[in-house]
Amino acid sequence: MKAAILREFGPPEVLRYEDVPDPVPGAGQVVVRVHATTVNRVLNCGVRAGxxxxxxxxxxxxxxxxxxxxxxxxxxAVDGVTMPPVGSRVSVLSRAGPGEKGMLGVNRWGGDAELVVAHATMCFPIADGLDYHQASVVIRHCPTAFHLMYTMGKVKAEDWVLVMGCSGGLGSIGVQIAKMAGAKVIGAAGSADRAQIGKDLGADFVVNYGEQDLTEEILRITDGHGVDLVYDNIANPKTFPKAFAAMAHDSRLVTAGAHGGPIVPLDCFKLYDSKITIMGSAGSTMENVRQALDAAGRGKIRVNIEKVFPLSRIREAHRLIESGAVPGKVILDPTLG
Ligand SMILES: NC(=O)c1ccc[n+]([C@@H]2O[C@H](COP(=O)([O-])OP(=O)(O)OC[C@H]3O[C@@H](n4cnc5c(N)ncnc54)[C@H](OP(=O)(O)O)[C@@H]3O)[C@@H](O)[C@H]2O)c1
Structure with a gap:
C-alpha cells in the first residue's frame, strides 16, 4: 500500500509518500481502506515537528x-467482540482497543495510508447522511466536545456559554452542542470572519477579540451577569484572562487544549471569590462517542471542511494547517492518490 511515512521529526518535507507492506489484522482487528483522515495542528503537525x-x-x-x-x-474472531462486516463504512476512534497499545497515529501506525488496522471495538458505523470526510471530523472533535460541554461542563439551558475560538475544530462543534442544550451562546474569535462562522453555526452573540475588549463585550451582552461556562481549548495568554474576568459567580471553565499557551495568567482572587471551577480533561467516554455519532447522524452537527488533499500531497496539507490561514478542517483522502 501507499502510506505517508515519518522517519525523522522535522518540517513537512520529512513526510515521504512510499510503498510499504499491507498491514495484517490480528485477533479482533479489521483492515479499513481509508477514505479520510483530518490534519490537526497538534496531533499531526506537532508530532511530525517533534x-x-x-x-x-x-x-x-x-x-x-x-x-x-x-x-x-x-x-x-474473538469471543464477545462483534466484527464490523466487510464492506461496512466505519470511523475509527484513536484509543487502544483490547491488546493494542497507545494512540493510533502517534504510538502505532495510523490512517495516513491506503489501509489501516483497527480494533473492532474502536470502529463505529458511519450514519447514512455523512460522507467519509465529514465522518472523520465528527469522530475527531465531537466526542471530546460532548465530554467538555456536557460531562464536565454540565451545560444547562439557563447558562450563558462562552466558546473561545468559535470557528475552530472543537469551537465550531462547541457552539452547536451548547445550542442543542438550549444555552445562550457567545462565540468569540480572533477576527470578524471567524466570529461570523460562529454566528452562522448558531451563536446568539459573537465577539471579535482581535479588535474588541472581550470582558467588556461579555458583560454588556449578559447585562453584567457574566458567563456561566467557558469552553476554552486555546490557552492564549492574552485572551484567557479576558474571558476569565467575565466569568459569573459559581461558573465553570472547561479545557482540553493549550496550543496557544500553555501558560496563562490566572487571577486567583477572582477564582476563589467567584467560586469558579476549572476542569481539564482530554478524551471522552463511550457515552460521549454515542452522543456525538447520534447527533451527527441526525444532521444536528455541521462540519466545516476547508480543503481535501490526496494523501500524496500531505506536505501541502501540513503547511496549510501550520500557516493558520484557514479555520476549517483539512482532510487527506488516500483514494485520490
Ligand atoms: N478531539 C479534539 O478535537 C481534541 C481533543 C483533545 C484536545 N484537543 C486540543 O484542543 C485544542 C483545540 O483543537 P482544535 O482542533 O479546535 O484546534 P484549531 O481548530 O486548530 O484551533 C482552534 C483555534 O485556536 C486559535 N489559534 C490557532 N492557533 C493559535 C495560536 N498559535 N495562538 C493562539 N490561538 C491560536 C484559532 O482561533 P482564533 O484565530 O479565532 O483565535 C483557532 O480557530 C488543540 O490544542 C488540540 O490539541 C483537541
Missing part, C-alpha cells in the same frame, strides 16, 4: 488519528 515528545511517538510512524473508510478484511 514538539509533542511527551506523547512518546514511535518512529517510523504513519500519522492519522481519525481514519474513516470501508472495512476490507477481518482478523480472527
Amino acid at each position: 514538539t509533542q515528545m511527551q506523547r512518546k511517538p514511535i518512529l517510523p510512524l504513519v500519522l492519522g488519528v481519525d481514519p474513516s473508510g470501508e472495512v476490507v478484511a477481518q482478523g480472527p
Whole structure:
C-alpha cells in the first residue's frame, strides 16, 4: 500500500509518500481502506515537528488519528467482540482497543495510508447522511466536545456559554452542542470572519477579540451577569484572562487544549471569590462517542471542511494547517492518490 511515512521529526518535507507492506489484522482487528483522515495542528503537525515528545511517538510512524473508510478484511474472531462486516463504512476512534497499545497515529501506525488496522471495538458505523470526510471530523472533535460541554461542563439551558475560538475544530462543534442544550451562546474569535462562522453555526452573540475588549463585550451582552461556562481549548495568554474576568459567580471553565499557551495568567482572587471551577480533561467516554455519532447522524452537527488533499500531497496539507490561514478542517483522502 501507499502510506505517508515519518522517519525523522522535522518540517513537512520529512513526510515521504512510499510503498510499504499491507498491514495484517490480528485477533479482533479489521483492515479499513481509508477514505479520510483530518490534519490537526497538534496531533499531526506537532508530532511530525517533534514538539509533542511527551506523547512518546514511535518512529517510523504513519500519522492519522481519525481514519474513516470501508472495512476490507477481518482478523480472527474473538469471543464477545462483534466484527464490523466487510464492506461496512466505519470511523475509527484513536484509543487502544483490547491488546493494542497507545494512540493510533502517534504510538502505532495510523490512517495516513491506503489501509489501516483497527480494533473492532474502536470502529463505529458511519450514519447514512455523512460522507467519509465529514465522518472523520465528527469522530475527531465531537466526542471530546460532548465530554467538555456536557460531562464536565454540565451545560444547562439557563447558562450563558462562552466558546473561545468559535470557528475552530472543537469551537465550531462547541457552539452547536451548547445550542442543542438550549444555552445562550457567545462565540468569540480572533477576527470578524471567524466570529461570523460562529454566528452562522448558531451563536446568539459573537465577539471579535482581535479588535474588541472581550470582558467588556461579555458583560454588556449578559447585562453584567457574566458567563456561566467557558469552553476554552486555546490557552492564549492574552485572551484567557479576558474571558476569565467575565466569568459569573459559581461558573465553570472547561479545557482540553493549550496550543496557544500553555501558560496563562490566572487571577486567583477572582477564582476563589467567584467560586469558579476549572476542569481539564482530554478524551471522552463511550457515552460521549454515542452522543456525538447520534447527533451527527441526525444532521444536528455541521462540519466545516476547508480543503481535501490526496494523501500524496500531505506536505501541502501540513503547511496549510501550520500557516493558520484557514479555520476549517483539512482532510487527506488516500483514494485520490
Ligand atoms: N478531539 C479534539 O478535537 C481534541 C481533543 C483533545 C484536545 N484537543 C486540543 O484542543 C485544542 C483545540 O483543537 P482544535 O482542533 O479546535 O484546534 P484549531 O481548530 O486548530 O484551533 C482552534 C483555534 O485556536 C486559535 N489559534 C490557532 N492557533 C493559535 C495560536 N498559535 N495562538 C493562539 N490561538 C491560536 C484559532 O482561533 P482564533 O484565530 O479565532 O483565535 C483557532 O480557530 C488543540 O490544542 C488540540 O490539541 C483537541
